Amino acid sequence: MLDTALLPLSLKESRNKIFSMANLLKNFGTTRIVLLHVLGGNNKRKKERVRKQIEEIANKYREIGFQVEMFFKEGSVANTVVNFATEMEVNYIALCWQKKWLIKRTLLGNIDADMIRMTDLPVFIYKKDYYLFKNWDLNKVLYATDFQGTDTKVMPYLKNKDFQADTLYFLHVGSRAPDPDTEKKRREKVDKQLQSLAEECTQAYNRVEKLNVSGNVKNQIVRKAKSRGVDLIVVGKQDKAKGWDQLLGSTAESLPHKANCSIFIVPGMKTRRSVLV
């Protein structure tokens, strides 16, 4: 399912981070990596230097055990990456997340965030720093579900035998009901839904746990992931953002800014744009 990954590189990423990510990608069952660099400008010497650097990375990836292809494109970075990923029929896009401060990303934008917003492919965002990350295995994974259409898209990935982790948490962050009685019923209903999801995955993990909380969705996902020492958050992405989310970005889009672990975003449905493409 996650056999081929497109890895866009700006070459501003630290080498150690790029290589440590490669070890993690193995947990997804990935065997083929497509490296892509989107060029800016026509400086021949610079192009040559970039080619050499990408080749170095490709060789290192080959040493780890991946099949690697390299491509160079020109144009708007986010658009080019998204279109190329569709064209190459990769299974997902893997990004080495580079943190940008709020002011910087407000003024200059954030290409990674644009890619997450625009693509209809799953996106893996690698956030761990090399020096903090000694263990290449995925230990704890948290799936934040809203029981909407994204479950049908995400569950196949979680049940996939290539997707290897020790513990899986199912988290639902709900809106609290207006009174204690209704809230009790709501929580019972959520527990049942979480239980049915958990039962689907009991075979694939050593431990499956359910977390049923209420409050702010983004904050609670980040908080629970941090308190449980989660390595990877899995979320579904819905294209139909409502209310403030239209302005501030959906949960999936804003999680990479807030969470301090890696994130795997699975799109829920095809957008009109991707159908046209």
Place this chain on the structure above:
Amino acid sequence: MNWIYKNLVFIASLFIVFFFVGLGIYNPDLLSQVSTFIHQRIIDYFGWGYLVAAFFFLVFNIWFAMSRYGEIKLGKEYEKPQYSYFAWFSMMFAAGMGIGMIFWGVAEPMSHYLNPPGYIADSSGEAAKYAMRYSFFHWGLQPWGVYITMSMAIAYFSFRRGMPPLISSCFYPLLGDRIYSSIGYLIDVLAVFATIFGIATSLGLGAMQITSGLGFVFGFESSFSAIFILICIVTVLFMISSMTGLDKGIQILSKTNILLATLLLGFLLLVGPTTYIFNIFTSTIADYFSSLFQMSLSTHPFRGYEWTQSWTLFYWAWWIAWSPFVGLFVASISRGRTIREFILGALLVPTLLAFLWFSVFGGAAFQIELNTGASIAEIASEDVSIVLFKLYSYYPLSNMLSIVTVLLLGVFFVTSADSATYVLSMMTSNGRLTPPASKKLVWGLTVSATATILLYSGGLEALQKMAIAAALPFTFIMLFMCKSLLKALNYEYTQELNIEENQE
């Protein structure tokens, strides 16, 4: 121990009351200094916030009434309104602002006419227009916008969601079970604090005004013993009314009030300058609505800022501080109405009645002031309590009018104190709709004793300022209450009503 835990709000509130009353007796100057300092700082630094908040509440209510949530009932689906429209409006009006309007119906337009902001020439045509417009503004849509926000939230969470009618209950969607902890108690204690000090000062200062009005009519000097006797009579009456229960006591009194008020209003309208009054009514309504937006948000920072502080901002703080009491009371009489019906009814009818009241009494006063050369405006700026009786002296049957007015004031007084006792007892009995008689007795006597003692020691106005200071936390509490209500209604609409529709 269990009793203490169950009565935590009651005990904490009584403790706070005794502390401030004790301070008012022991050192009224210190209480005055502290309260003046807090009150003035809040008005200085946060005055603009009151304007914005009051306008927000008004817009929020109008939007709510027009929105998809308007159809939702403040009660179970099968419930019908408990009171008729007449009883509902009467009680709402009596609790909300009845007594204040009797005092200020003549005094406020006259006072603004004589002392407008610096940039308007006093006693001019422009000042008269301004006086009427701002009298409408201070007693119009905004105060009811504040009250409705509070009462709608309480009514929704109590009658539809089955929670106790407490202000803390409104925060369940935001705080969850934490409403049963210190933060919930704090909100309820603050509401009791604002209510008891508000009603105690209202009772004390009102008794003082009634006595001086009576003295003017019947020719005797107002003294502490006269005020004391009046407070005693009012206390006995409202305690009797309170013990008979909400259904009987307050309802009968409120209906009597409205009939008496209509009688006075009708008399002055017919015997007074009818055409002149209607001219003022229609032109001030036009003036009010065309400048509502500007009045709602302007603190006049360049000129007239002090006037805005001492009138508009004072009023706004007062309405907000008074809102826990009125909100809880109005909620308790609005069970079974839809949100739309509740908002439109509570917003438009009392406002229209207030406009009519100010037009009749203000218009009658203007006609005499401008045409006979009487110095009504001057009297208004000197002593608010006698200006209405002074106006009557230019009308036939003036003694009869004065007696009816005193009666009206007395009944309004008893109604306010009765409903406040009921609300205080309810708030300190974990929201029981039929609070125990013992708590009614405790709060009734505490209110009267506080008013009498501080009137004697001279700390009553300081206490009023403390009550108004509670408006600051309540502004924030109410803003969060709006968010909580919206969240709850959104949940109901999307999760529950949709499920029911699907099941059908």
